[in-house]
Amino acid sequence: MVYTNKQCQFIKETIMKVIKVANQLEGAKLGLEILTEKIAAGAKTFGLATGSTPVEFYNQIINSDLDFTDKTSINLDEYVGLDGSDEQSYRYFMSQHLFNEKPFKENFLPNGKAKDLDAEVKAYDDIIATHPIDLQILGIGQNGHIGFNEPGTPFDVTTHVVDLTESTIKANSRYFENEDEVPRQAVSMGIASILKSKTLILMAWGEAKAEAIKGMIEGEVTESLPASVLQQHDDVIVIIDEAAASLLN
Numbered sequence: 001m002v003y004t005n006k007q008c009q010f011i012k013e014t015i016m017k018v019i020k021v022a023n024q025l026e027g028a029k030l031g032l033e034i035l036t037e038k039i040a041a042g043a044k045t046f047g048l049a050t051g052s053t054p055v056e057f058y059n060q061i062i063n064s065d066l067d068f069t070d071k072t073s074i075n076l077d078e079y080v081g082l083d084g085s086d087e088q089s090y091r092y093f094m095s096q097h098l099f100n101e102k103p104f105k106e107n108f109l110p111n112g113k114a115k116d117l118d119a120e121v122k123a124y125d126d127i128i129a130t131h132p133i134d135l136q137i138l139g140i141g142q143n144g145h146i147g148f149n150e151p152g153t154p155f156d157v158t159t160h161v162v163d164l165t166e167s168t169i170k171a172n173s174r175y176f177e178n179e180d181e182v183p184r185q186a187v188s189m190g191i192a193s194i195l196k197s198k199t200l201i202l203m204a205w206g207e208a209k210a211e212a213i214k215g216m217i218e219g220e221v222t223e224s225l226p227a228s229v230l231q232q233h234d235d236v237i238v239i240i241d242e243a244a245a246s247l248l249n
Ligand SMILES: N[C@@H]1[C@@H](O)[C@H](O)[C@@H](COP(=O)(O)O)O[C@@H]1O
Pocket: 049, 050, 051, 052, 053, 054, 076, 077, 138, 139, 140, 141, 142, 146, 147, 148, 168, 172
């Protein structure tokens, strides 16, 4: 794979490729290059993430001439109790930041309003099984969570209902009027499902992510830092800015 982006600096190649970029915009452009390459190679199904991290990447996609009308997206997670029309739901977020501008053949997200959450979890596993993910986009929580797989989540779980930790509720409250408004549960793709993706790109910007990034890359593989499991996947590309990389040796 050839990266033409001049701003990036290749800082580590073990199994994980770690690429430091000048800033979020450069990282998003690099993400678009990789995505374009994967589509040219036949990728059809994309695992997508919410949060502030991929927003510029989605802008880049919107401004590109890539066509997704024959492509499928499968999102990582959704808050329990929020309808897709709720402005805080991840379904709404994805519509606003990508899907309204770039129509896909189909967009899957868990249904946070499902009456029977056990059935919803099973149905989402079936969707993932029948639509193998070619490229998964990930952000990372300050405590090292991916999707909504909080510290302590076993690595072998598939889609599940999660009790959000205090730290995640606090971190994500910036999107809500106050902390009390943040749902306490979410439906999340599990770590086992995430690891089945052919290629993964994890992006992180800013100092708040530096500790999690250090643990993920240089620490031991441990369920206390869910993203560390990515060390065991053979095709992970980590794109980070200076601040997120600042604690790396
Ligand atoms: N479930 C999402 C994660 O997928 C995301 O990676 C994380 C970080 O969010 P941000 O990108 O806003 O820092 O937030 C949420 O918890």
